[in-house]
Amino acid sequence: MLRTLLLATLLFLTGAAMAESPVAITIHGGAGTILPENMTAEREQAIRDALERSARAGHAALEQGRPALEAVVAAIRILEDAPQFNAARGAVLTNTGTVEMDASIMDGATLDAGAVAAVKGIRHPVEAALHVMNDSPHVMMIGEGAMNFARDHGLEFKSEDWFITDFRRQQLEAMQADEQAAQARRQNWYSTVGAVALDASGNLAAATSTGGMANKQWGRVGDSPIIGAGTYADNRACAVSATGHGEFFIRHVAAYNICSLMRLTDMSLDEAADHVINATLKDVGADGGVIAIDPSGRISMPFNTPGMYRAAIHPDGRFELGIYRESE
């Protein structure tokens, strides 16, 4: 009887502890060479504001006990609406001047996943990825088929004008006027957005959203909508969202690679993320970074470029925001 009571108390305490398990989130807005000539104090402030609003929106959801999946969507919706980042509004333009977006999402508890690629007009591509995960038997849908699916599920569409900023139009013109400069720029800057989170139930989630590569060939798909390359989440290891030279991130299955190193070797989150970014990818000349979180709420944000837009709220509530190599 005493034993049963003790067991019940123990179970109750465990349950309470689980429900109160620490929450944490980290987001990114792309990695690359942050060029002073493209950065004004005003622009930097707008970027900082958007990053902070995004991290806090995701964190608020987590504090209300909402699932990690909802938190990453809440965080990414803000970055998709912010014209400073290469996702939805403000996305880069393809070589024909259109906006083609990709997004993906993954649930670390179930390994359920959803992704869309080469979609146009959807205000929040991350929500389209979520619907593919929740409301279709598929993981990945692309192009017109994915857009019809999003329409059927009542997602908000915007006209092309809404997505295209003057900044991106000028960027495309400059790139097309000087192919050499374009090549250099392509190799220096990858501005995807992403979020990973740990919720109060101990579940992980990851999501990524992008306009892809500026001046890219129509129909090109990078790592962002590829489960394993740009996005991965598995409660047994970690949740990862990547930003970088997508082709290399695909070949090296970057996001899953980090989880795999954690599961199959004794590497910690920091060691695994650092290994993939600063050894595996750096060794082949691939620029980029990742944000990653493990089931205890540890956060890792390595990048091998001069800067990466990033923010995090740690389990102890500490807010962190960085642009260049040192956190500020």
Added chain:
Amino acid sequence: MLRTLLLATLLFLTGAAMAESPVAITIHGGAGTILPENMTAEREQAIRDALERSARAGHAALEQGRPALEAVVAAIRILEDAPQFNAARGAVLTNTGTVEMDASIMDGATLDAGAVAAVKGIRHPVEAALHVMNDSPHVMMIGEGAMNFARDHGLEFKSEDWFITDFRRQQLEAMQADEQAAQARRQNWYSTVGAVALDASGNLAAATSTGGMANKQWGRVGDSPIIGAGTYADNRACAVSATGHGEFFIRHVAAYNICSLMRLTDMSLDEAADHVINATLKDVGADGGVIAIDPSGRISMPFNTPGMYRAAIHPDGRFELGIYRESE
């Protein structure tokens, strides 16, 4: 002096041994529940003939000292033309009665990779994937953009009629007439084609080609064009082509998972491939199989379905062909 001579002789012998290193290839034509009512003696013979021609075509290239990449393309071209398999000619139909094809290819020596998804009219989608790898800075191209790219590179196009067989038309009608039966059939049969090879230089390659899932939603992409999920090749571990319930193969990054287990644990090719197919995927109810080859030419062809169309030519020249659980 003697020492130098000995060293030179040794180097010469090593070089000769490498050039004469054994070659091997294995191919698949899909895994699933092979239903007697869908199989006639005539159809089985046609399938056996096509599998043998495919394996022998790839093997002939290898024996001529051609790279593994060429061998897998040669093998898959034959399966793409054969109306018995779900790739190019004879591909399954989408829910709107169209043919939408995916393919991917990967070079184990360089980790270069190429893929196309949701393309129409291309006689050999595997060649389109090869061109994306060789002639574009990208890994993955989809839809109209990929088709324009293929046209620019002179690939052969065929009218829709060429791809659609009576068998697939009837299959779609039957599936659409009875949604329940359709569901059952979808879960029982995944007929992708693939090839993996080891060439005389010791390099591995893998490729996969498919029409996807019968009666699929327009725009759905499965694992076949996803590097890591349906196809992976890395000289340091193995080359893999998968066939199965694509959504699960994506979530579990099936092909890369096998290479990862080999690189990070002491598992052999057989153990790693068996683990992914008969533990990881089987545990979550995912049907399918893989063909895989390691740098010594060992071949593994596990599947957790009643059958998988498969053939192999081992390093010792032995030819193997199987349809049901036991090799015949």
